Amino acid sequence: MNFKGKKQPARRDEAPSELIHRFKTNPLLFIGTVIILLCVTLAFVAPPFMEGGSPELNFGSYNKTPITWMPGNYFAQVQEAAARENRIPEQPQTDDPMAEQVWRRTVDSITYQVWRRAFESTVIHLGILDEMAEAGYKAPEGLVNKRVAQRPQFQEDGRFSPSRYRQLTRAVRMSLWREDQENLAKERFQQDILGLQPSSREEDFIAAMASPQRSFDLAAFPFSSYPNTEIIAYIQANPALFQVTHLYRISVSSNEKEAQQILQALRNGTSSFEDAAKNQSQDSYAEKGGDMGLKMVFELATEIPGAQDRETISQLQAGEYSPVVKVPLGWAFFRANTTPYPVDTNDSASLDRIRSYILEFERGRMENWLIEQANQFIALANTEGFDAALSAAGQERRRIGPLPVNYGNVNLFPSLYRNPVQEAAGGAYSENFWKTAFFTPLNAPSKPIVIGDTVLVLFPFEETAADAEMAGSIKTRYASWLMDHTQQSVIAYFLANKKLRNTFLETYSRYFLSSNDS
Secondary structure (H helix, E strand, O other): OOOOOOOOOOOOOOHHHHHHHHHHHOHHHHHHHHHHHHHHHOHHHOOHHHOOOOOOEEEEEEOOEEEEEOOOOHHHHHHHHHHHHOOOOOOOOOOOHHHHHHHHHHHHHHHHHHHHHHHHHHHHHHHHHHHHHHOOOOOOHHHHHHHHHOOHHHEEOOEEOHHHHHOOOHHHHHHHHHHHHHHHHHHHHHHHHHOOOOOHHHHHHHHHOOOOEEEEEEEEEEHHHOOHHHHHHHHHHOHHHHOEEEEEEEEEOOOHHHHHHHHHHHHOOOOOHHHHHHHHOOOOOHHHOOEEEEEEHHHHOOOOOOHHHHHHHHOOOOOOEOOOEEEOOEEEEEEEOOOOEOOOOOOHHHHHHHHHHHHHHOHHHHHHHHHHHHHHHHHHHHHHOHHHHHHHOOOOOEEEEEEOOOOOOOOOOOOHHHOOOHHHHHHHHOHHHHHHHHHOOOOOOOOOEEEOOEEEEEEEEEEEOOOHHHHHHHHHHHHHHHHHHHHHHHHHHHHOOOOEEEOHHHHHHHHHHHHHHO
């Protein structure tokens, strides 16, 4: 089945027929040739399973059917075809270690993509056969026999040659018969799922979805415009959260007792904090003598998860030690280098850090403020006009459209992503955006819409129908779009199916990455 977006093996009447001929002539030589071909194709990255034992890899299962690579099977055929299309570049003849490193990364990337593509194609192959079996479909024996008889290797003077057919062992003949049986099942699946053509009435219905189209002016209130005065007001309302302290830390991953012993030695004066940190601490601050630098209290949350512990440590006076507390890496204690002091609200770097904190943890505060600014804009637009409101807000006129309702960014229709206003692009996947855009009366400002990190106000000023050229284009492209969309949906269905037990990464890592690293 030829799924777009997935590299498939060569057609079965080309390369596979030659493989079958070679298998027929000398099966043992055929298997050896496949193994050698794989080694040559993948250069030095051939997996270590080739060295002794059965040349077979298991990558999971689909509805309990194993997904295996072994010479000559479907997985191997797809993998070999992909390897031929994506050949390993020649190793550079140079002493430059950087060039060697780039080449090795390229080899690793190509090898991974080849095997991943073959794995996914095999999953889809098994998934289709499983669906057809559950549907109760089995290719008629007569049709399978006819397909086998039409294979090129059995033709002589344009007719089926029984003598050529009998030259193969029963096992090989049965293998070919089953292969054609599977091919016929897959072809039937393709006809049923992908072979339906839309009617002219369906094309007309889809084309009609391009109307009506609206054009909009808009005003944008980005979160980045949230003023420093509001940040300072938040600091003043939550002073403890933004106190600054300079801490040192020693942490150990073994046990609490070891941390207590180090702390006691420091309290007794038998060791300096900096020496103990460099020699005994087990975190990223050890090389700096335990120096964590200046921290605001809110920034300690990831370092000290316990709220009570964090409050205690943030209030340490200069020179004081904290008790041993639990931290993500194990156990730690802290020493204050300074007494805590209020953050400098004139320091732009500190305000930027606090702005990021508010955006992440107090986003609603920013959003409410910006919506209020948008509501003031709307009130002015209703009395003075949209252009006057833009001027008062210090914004220039920006325009999007004409656009139909295109929820989900369907590429049959004009898209928000193809419009010049970047802030509006996220509205493509927002139901609220489209409802607001098309329910707001013409020549009136919309209610505020939050899209990503921006609050928008739309002003629909024109509504038209799609012209004949656009409607004709949609009708022309619809059948192709429908097939592409269906193919991608089928691929996604099988690759995310609960019947799939996917161990690709584990198997690939075991047999490829470990061997490359050794």
